[in-house]
Amino acid sequence: MPGSGRQTSRPAAGPGGRSDGRSDGVDGAATGPSGRPATRPTSRDVAQLAGVSQSTVSLVLAGKWTGRVSPGTAEAVHEAAARLGYRPNQAARSLRLGRTRTVLLVLPTLSSPFFGALYTGAARVAAGHGFRIVVYPWPDGAGPADNPFAAPHEAIDGILASSMAVEALSEFRGTPVVMLDSDPAGAAPTVDFDVADGMRRVAGHVLGLGHRHVGHVAADVDEWTFRSRGRALAAAVEATPGGRLSRVTAAIDVAAARRAAGGLLRRPDRPTVLVCDDDQLAAGAYKAARELGLDVPAGLSITGFDDVLLATALEPELTTVRLPAEELGAAGMATLLEMLEGGAPRSRSLPGELVVRGSTAPPP
Amino acid sequence: MPGSGRQTSRPAAGPGGRSDGRSDGVDGAATGPSGRPATRPTSRDVAQLAGVSQSTVSLVLAGKWTGRVSPGTAEAVHEAAARLGYRPNQAARSLRLGRTRTVLLVLPTLSSPFFGALYTGAARVAAGHGFRIVVYPWPDGAGPADNPFAAPHEAIDGILASSMAVEALSEFRGTPVVMLDSDPAGAAPTVDFDVADGMRRVAGHVLGLGHRHVGHVAADVDEWTFRSRGRALAAAVEATPGGRLSRVTAAIDVAAARRAAGGLLRRPDRPTVLVCDDDQLAAGAYKAARELGLDVPAGLSITGFDDVLLATALEPELTTVRLPAEELGAAGMATLLEMLEGGAPRSRSLPGELVVRGSTAPPP
DNA sequence: CTGGATCCGTCATACGTATTACTTGGTGCG
DNA sequence: CGCACCAAGTAATACGTATGACGGATCCAG
Numbered sequence: 207m208p209g210s211g212r213q214t215s216r217p218a219a220g221p222g223g224r225s226d227g228r229s230d231g232v233d234g235a236a237t238g239p240s241g242r243p244a245t246r247p248t249s250r251d252v253a254q255l256a257g258v259s260q261s262t263v264s265l266v267l268a269g270k271w272t273g274r275v276s277p278g279t280a281e282a283v284h285e286a287a288a289r290l291g292y293r294p295n296q297a298a299r300s301l302r303l304g305r306t307r308t309v310l311l312v313l314p315t316l317s318s319p320f321f322g323a324l325y326t327g328a329a330r331v332a333a334g335h336g337f338r339i340v341v342y343p344w345p346d347g348a349g350p351a352d353n354p355f356a357a358p359h360e361a362i363d364g365i366l367a368s369s370m371a372v373e374a375l376s377e378f379r380g381t382p383v384v385m386l387d388s389d390p391a392g393a394a395p396t397v398d399f400d401v402a403d404g405m406r407r408v409a410g411h412v413l414g415l416g417h418r419h420v421g422h423v424a425a426d427v428d429e430w431t432f433r434s435r436g437r438a439l440a441a442a443v444e445a446t447p448g449g450r451l452s453r454v455t456a457a458i459d460v461a462a463a464r465r466a467a468g469g470l471l472r473r474p475d476r477p478t479v480l481v482c483d484d485d486q487l488a489a490g491a492y493k494a495a496r497e498l499g500l501d502v503p504a505g506l507s508i509t510g511f512d513d514v515l516l517a518t519a520l521e522p523e524l525t526t527v528r529l530p531a532e533e534l535g536a537a538g539m540a541t542l543l544e545m546l547e548g549g550a551p552r553s554r555s556l557p558g559e560l561v562v563r564g565s566t567a568p569p570p
Numbered sequence: 571m572p573g574s575g576r577q578t579s580r581p582a583a584g585p586g587g588r589s590d591g592r593s594d595g596v597d598g599a600a601t602g603p604s605g606r607p608a609t610r611p612t613s614r615d616v617a618q619l620a621g622v623s624q625s626t627v628s629l630v631l632a633g634k635w636t637g638r639v640s641p642g643t644a645e646a647v648h649e650a651a652a653r654l655g656y657r658p659n660q661a662a663r664s665l666r667l668g669r670t671r672t673v674l675l676v677l678p679t680l681s682s683p684f685f686g687a688l689y690t691g692a693a694r695v696a697a698g699h700g701f702r703i704v705v706y707p708w709p710d711g712a713g714p715a716d717n718p719f720a721a722p723h724e725a726i727d728g729i730l731a732s733s734m735a736v737e738a739l740s741e742f743r744g745t746p747v748v749m750l751d752s753d754p755a756g757a758a759p760t761v762d763f764d765v766a767d768g769m770r771r772v773a774g775h776v777l778g779l780g781h782r783h784v785g786h787v788a789a790d791v792d793e794w795t796f797r798s799r800g801r802a803l804a805a806a807v808e809a810t811p812g813g814r815l816s817r818v819t820a821a822i823d824v825a826a827a828r829r830a831a832g833g834l835l836r837r838p839d840r841p842t843v844l845v846c847d848d849d850q851l852a853a854g855a856y857k858a859a860r861e862l863g864l865d866v867p868a869g870l871s872i873t874g875f876d877d878v879l880l881a882t883a884l885e886p887e888l889t890t891v892r893l894p895a896e897e898l899g900a901a902g903m904a905t906l907l908e909m910l911e912g913g914a915p916r917s918r919s920l921p922g923e924l925v926v927r928g929s930t931a932p933p934p
Numbered sequence: 935c936t937g938g939a940t941c942c943g944t945c946a947t948a949c950g951t952a953t954t955a956c957t958t959g960g961t962g963c964g
Numbered sequence: 965c966g967c968a969c970c971a972a973g974t975a976a977t978a979c980g981t982a983t984g985a986c987g988g989a990t991c992c993a994g
Contacts, residue, residue, distance in 0.1 A: 298980035300661035322680035662950035
């Protein structure tokens with residue numbers, strides 16, 4: 207709504223044109239409780255104050271005015287903009303440029319500290335580049351039709367996707383994509399954790415403590431990251447003289463892990479350490495150990511993976527691998543923004559860090 | 571990826587096909603299967619296909635065409651739109667209407683399942699109304715200057731804010747605001763949990779088990795929700811003959827809670843139950859109990875508040891109050907959308923549910 | 935003195951939509 | 965028959981920005 211002095215005009219409707227008293231229902235909320243006029247200043251307002259044309263304002267603020275505008279004029283424009291607190295209207299910008307400075311972040315869920323941290327890292331980088339993030343929760347296994355969230359098709363420049371088949375994104379044909387922590391062999395550039403390296407560190411730690419019979423409580427999820435963890439552990443154990451691996455699988459769930467780990471521990475020749483694919487699985491392993499009267503770590507060592515909040519709430523605290531989720535988000539967003547600016551896609555891997563706490567000790 | 575319980579996933583490189591070297595974009599197609607240019611169809615394209623004018627398309631798709639367009643024409647428009655897969659350009663819409671269908675969600679952090687769930691509920695409701703959510707992480711106590719995230723000033727219709735002084739939002743003067751789980755006495759409409767009621771349920775439960783000396787492990791955070799919990803607990807205990815309350819405070823942190831609870835338990839006349847303001851505090855109480863050789867629940871009962879993942883990972887599982895975070899987000903968003911459509915602000919309170927698990931028993 | 939060349943800017947326009955004012959062909963009615 | 969009126973649409977416009985096409989000085993060489 208035109209509130210302040212604009213002179214261009216030539217309103218087709220005469221002086222009486224603004225008498226509309228619509229009560230249609232889709233109005234409302236235009237003026238806040240404070241009753242201020244509240245029309246945001248436009249580039250034309252800035253132009254008027256600086257005594258130049260709107261196009262000059264646009265040129266100056268875009269920063270590409272060398273050789274077209276004198277330094278003095280440029281300064282005047284900047285000053286006027288600052289005085290009015292001018293912020294460009296994003297809608298107009300998007301309409302003109304065809305780009306929205308918005309990135310879609312696809313996550314299986316936000317109800318997990320891991321993905322929350324991932325978001326935080328991505329948002330920090332995005333904000334630094336003037337980009338906005340819209341989160342698109344996409345539960346695992348859900349098809350586009352099952353999804354309770356409408357995808358904002360129209361308004362994105364790129365996609366940062368975690369845990370989702372690239373094919374499911376077919377709706378966004380032609381949109382640059384960076385995948386997070388998924389199979390690097392896929393079509394899209396990927397930023398992931400070097401989980402194989404992380405698992406090698408775990409293996410090195412427990413084998414170094416003297417363990418030889420290693421129990422692996424694996425996640426019952428057919429995903430690249432877990433397959434990779436399993437392979438790395440198996441390789442490390444096999445490479446050790448006397449090394450031996452027993453594996454059970456469980457859904458990522460405390461109760462399921464307890465049952466699976468219990469089965470493993472009840473075998474006559476039970477392993478002396480349980481390497482778990484995930485901290486939640488480790489929590490289940492704790493429960494199984496307690497059930498069987500095994501002391502951790504004296505009677506049984508346990509390790510996790512991820513280092514979520516849970517890890518330090520357990521007693522004793524859990525030896526695990528810290529995956530820097532926030533850095534993953536940040537690196538992924540940085541990669542995507544590079545692509546959006548015409549750079550070549552570039553995949554990366556982030557190292558995990560072994561955090562040794564109280565749940566591991568030499569075998570009994 | 572951690573803790574997500576993912577089911578579906580397959581190697582992105584399918585059998586055959588995707589052997590081209592391109593790696594940017596979901597699918598490299600510059601033109602669709604029909605050979606059309608890659609630009610998204612506009613309302614004019616729809617108009618041309620339907621044999622009508624652009625304004626007719628707009629009228630029909632807006633749904634308010636009764637008496638202005640014949641049913642037959644309307645159907646033709648709908649069909650053409652469907653055939654082209656037309657989606658209105660949001661930027662143009664926003665520019666024209668001055669509204670963005672975007673809501674800012676202010677949260678202290680997303681690295682917590684609670685706020686993640688809150689987001690999920692809010693997003694579900696927003697998506698149902700064609701609104702988009704932009705998350706604005708605002709750590710508690712941070713001023714606007716400290717904030718590493720740039721606020722997208724230009725592009726929001728309303729604000730849903732959790733745990734933040736309304737005054738800190740002064741930047742957004744005139745924008746409708748709904749506060750979540752904060753002091754209902756404030757200026758803005760509020761949706762919160764009836765934590766007083768929840769705490770009364772906890773008190774009723776433990777007092778009903780026969781406990782009389784109640785220890786309160788309170789959060790050392792001066793926030794409405796915690797003050798309210800404390801008052802409700804005190805009132806319930808005082809109203810019970812023989813009831814007695816001992817209180818310690820601790821930062822919301824497992825280690826701090828352990829120290830505080832330990833102090834309480836080492837007193838000569840120690841309480842027989844620890845009512846904790848929060849599940850994390852309860853986790854600390856477990857550790858203190860174990861340290862002192864107290865069995866839970868036989869020697870000491872413990873209760874939490876919030877019912878986060880942690881609650882069932884503890885051994886024994888924690889008796890606590892489930893706060894439906896997702897519903898909070900949904901109710902808050904619903905309230906905000908009502909306001910945006912001109913409705914009167916309306917505050918609400920959501921009840922919590924007592925979840926009795928294994929950590930409470932009659933006093934020894 | 936004149937015809938470029940160089941500066942420093944402005945004009946006009948398009949992006950895609952929603953909406954208001956207007957047109958047009960038909961119809962009822964006095 | 966003439967006029968108003970209705971149904972069914974269409975033309976025109978504005979939202980605020982970015983940018984390519986233009987324009988008026990000023991200066992310099994010939």
